Amino acid sequence: MDIKEASILLVEDEPMLREIMCEWLKRVVGQVFCAEDGAAALKILAASKIDLIISDVRMPAMDGIALLKKIKESGGTPGMIFITGFSDVPLREAHDMGAEAILEKPIHREELLRAAQRSLADADELWREPPAAAPEMKLKMSFPSFATALEEKRIAFGRRGFCIESASALREGPVEFTMDFKTDQQVMTGHGMVRWTSPQEHQAGIEITYVDDASRAWLIDLMERNKPVPFIPRSTKREQSPKIKTA
16 A cells, blocks of 8 residues: 555654654645544544554553554554654564564654555565565575474464574574475575574564565465464464464
């Protein structure tokens, strides 16, 4: 979806900052709603179709995390971007809850608009263009099948990325990945950004930035049929509910 056609809800308790960011958005966004806290945002969501929410984390009445939980409990589908002046939401936890990005204050207009446009874009658009230069970091894994990889808890997919069990020395930054799902006859190659790592748990969270033409439609179809809540799951170990459908 183009940002000019979108409906965006900004939730911010600081009146001056809320006014400034609303003006930024109104210059390019199709329709903009503004709320002073999560409770007010829920009323707007009940009355209007919203494509994306940009929310402060710390707010009175209902903060951004509580707002996101309420939306997901009700089966809501808008994307969520967090903005914060504190390092109080680990990226791993935010992505697991479904947030697509955390922007730190002070917020810059271009940074806000880039994050919003990226959240509104569909997977085929986001994953179509490879980076200009191949990443130095490589990740290669082989599985009997996609279903087996999930059942053995070696990988877990979210809406725009995956958590993988890996003993390799991954670090935050660009990565090229190759995954061979043998009985599915799918060798998926692509690029991503390692957003977080937990060496003690042998876990890493990777946001997908590109998938090769041969595998992109296959992966997107899996995501659309299963509609995972996390942006990137925090672990491969937890139970997936509902169970991933692979066919």
